[in-house]
Amino acid sequence: MHHQVVIIGGGSGGITAAARLHRADPKLSVAVIEPSDKHYYQPFWTLVGGGIVPKEASERPEASVMPKGVTWIRNRVEALEPERNAVRLATGEKVTYEQLIVAPGLQIDWGKVKGLPEALGQGGVCSIYDYQQAERTWDMIRGFQGGQAIFTAPATPVKCGGAPQKIMFLAEETFEQNGVRARSEVHFYTGGAVIFGVKEIAAALEKVKARKGLQYHYKHDLREIRPQTREAVFCRMTDDGMQEVVVKYDLLHVTPPMSAPDFVKESPLALQEGPLKGWLAVDHGTLQSTVYPNVFGLGDVIGAPNAKTGAAIRKQAPVVVENLLAYRRHQPSLPGTYDGYGSCPLVTGRGKLILAEFNYKNEMTPSFPFDQAKERYDMYLLKRYGLPFMYWNMMLKGLA
Ligand SMILES: Cc1cc2nc3c(=O)[nH]c(=O)nc-3n(C[C@H](O)[C@H](O)[C@H](O)COP(=O)(O)OP(=O)(O)OC[C@H]3O[C@@H](n4cnc5c(N)ncnc54)[C@H](O)[C@@H]3O)c2cc1C
Structure with missing residues (x-):
């Protein structure tokens, strides 16, 4: 051939x-x-x-x-x-x-987190990084009865670096709507060191975090899941070396390591x-x-x-x-x-989105003539309807 x-x-x-x-x-x-x-x-x-x-x-x-x-x-x-x-x-x-x-x-390295392949899809462990599991994620979010909801991001590069936070924002909104938010804690454990690499977007996300009462923990990399005891084990990177941190969960959304x-x-x-x-x-x-x-x-x-x-x-x-x-x-x-252009449509809730567009230098490269670091309804419509239309009908046909 x-x-x-x-x-x-x-x-x-x-x-x-x-x-x-x-x-x-x-x-x-x-x-x-x-x-x-x-x-x-x-x-x-x-x-x-x-x-x-x-x-x-x-x-x-x-x-x-x-x-x-x-x-x-x-x-x-x-x-x-x-x-x-x-x-x-x-x-x-x-x-x-x-x-x-x-x-x-x-490649998604599910097996690099001990216990994850076996735990995924049951007992409160879910992930949107798979076609079938994305649907299970919604089942678990809407069925959540309160407690500790943990969302993770690994220390490796990932596709769509904003997705681990987007799903947390949507989940938190659902908990609120379902009346379980008051008896819940929502935590984000990330292997990274910052909320977002672009400073204008980071500032906007800080506001979302404060408004929603989310708790962030940086330099925490998920290493193991113990489904029997509902524990997530993180490796915390400190100036003095590594430290094991064990956290109880009722819901655990995992963004797996990738390579x-x-x-x-x-x-x-x-x-x-x-x-x-x-x-x-x-x-x-x-x-x-x-x-x-x-x-x-x-x-x-x-x-x-x-x-x-x-x-x-x-x-x-x-x-x-x-x-x-x-x-x-x-x-x-x-x-x-x-x-180095990349774009991350950061859904912060139903009908709300911050459209982050930036280059290799983490400089904003906005496509629209307004402050894109603000949550907007029209940008949400772009993600929900405009971008998929463009993808199937223009990009994949070599027209955009
Ligand atoms: C949850 C999630 C949310 C996302 N959100 C956004 C977003 O909001 N905006 C955005 O722009 N991007 C987003 N992305 C990222 C986007 O989907 C990817 O960046 C994009 O699909 C990458 O395209 P690709 O062609 O490199 O890989 P893919 O689209 O993954 O395609 C790779 C293809 O290669 C094939 N393949 C794999 N191994 C082999 C092999 N050995 N031989 C031959 N073929 C092989 C696979 O079957 C697959 O069809 C998201 C991704 C996820 C998972």
């Missing part, structure tokens, strides 16, 4: 890039390697967990988003062999290419050292591999200090496609540059 351009992953990044490449040059032979027969609009999973949309609204057949004229190889990549311009599939076959786009998303997919980590294309070790080594501007110039990275897998979001992909995909085509034409330099 040989294609001029091979794309690993038919998620947000892979499909957007395939559609753009096919539009730019319909004669180019492009293949997408994707094992799943379903495509997910994952930003909806926060709203599924908050009881606002049904999970089915986030799912479509993969065949319905695969651009016509692009070959779908329904298989899983097991190894990268960039020295041979090849990838090895789970079935043992090889696919060769002239250029490769690596867009397999990230680059194993086949990327184990390949020569991964960063070999530094804080982003294991993620795909790319130039942060051109998104070209720093190891093999005929390889480009796109989406959650890249080793860059940006926010891993679908919104980032909307800005990255045109850069990758422009640069890949320039590379094919042997242009002396690559014209496209990604500035």
Whole structure:
């Protein structure tokens, strides 16, 4: 099997890039390697967990988003062999290419929290980071009878860094509406050190936190769940070293640790050292591999200090496609540059949203001519209706 351009992953990044490449040059032979027969609009999973949309609204057949004229190889990549311009599939076959786009998303390491795989989905333990579990999350939030509600975020990079707090805001509102808030405590335990990386947004979130009476605990990384005793065990990082902190829970929403997919980590294309070790080594501007110039990275897998979001992909995909085509034409330099744009629509309740948009430098890059650091109803409507419409009808078709 040989294609001029091979794309690993038919998620947000892979499909957007395939559609753009096919539009730019319909004669180019492009293949997408994707094992799943379903495509997910994952930003909806926060709203599924908050009881606002049904999970089915986030799912479509993969065949319905695969651009016509692009070959779908329904298989899983097991190894990268960039020295041979090849990838090895789970079935043992090889696919060769002239250029490769690596867009397999990230890997959720459920097993890195002891007891989590067994506990998930029962006894008050839930997570919106999975299609089925997002629905279970809503069942648990609406059935919560009061007590300790604990929400976590890991010390690793995650997709949509705001989602762990968004689901807490929606849950807290539900507790209030259900009359159980007064007999509850709501805590956020995060492996991170700040409420949000962008200072204007951090200030806005501080107000939400104070209004809702939420208790934040920084530098606490979830390591173990003991379902029998309903205890969550955190590793607290202090200046004097690590300390174990055990917390009782009645509801525990877990944002699991995440990393680059194993086949990327184990390949020569991964960063070999530094804080982003294991993620795909790319130039942060051109998104070209720093190891093999005929390889480009796109989406959650890249080793860059940006926010891993679908919104980032909307800005990255045109850069990758422009640069890949320039590379094919042997242009002396690559014209496209990604500035680290990411966006996090921070739902703070039903009908309320802070639209955070920012770049590599954590500078605000607002799309609208008003103070986006304020909670707004129109921005909520954008998340609920506008962005999904744009995703399915424009972005995945290479039009936005
Ligand atoms: C709960 C939640 C809330 C979010 N909220 C937002 C939000 O509000 N706004 C926003 O912009 N983003 C949000 N995101 C993030 C957004 O969904 C991701 O950043 C985006 O989907 C990443 O696109 P991707 O193409 O890199 O990966 P994905 O879309 O995850 O696609 C990766 C694809 O690669 C395939 N794949 C994996 N391994 C292999 C392999 N070995 N071989 C071949 N194919 C493989 C997978 O099956 C998958 O189809 C959210 C995500 C979650 C989970």
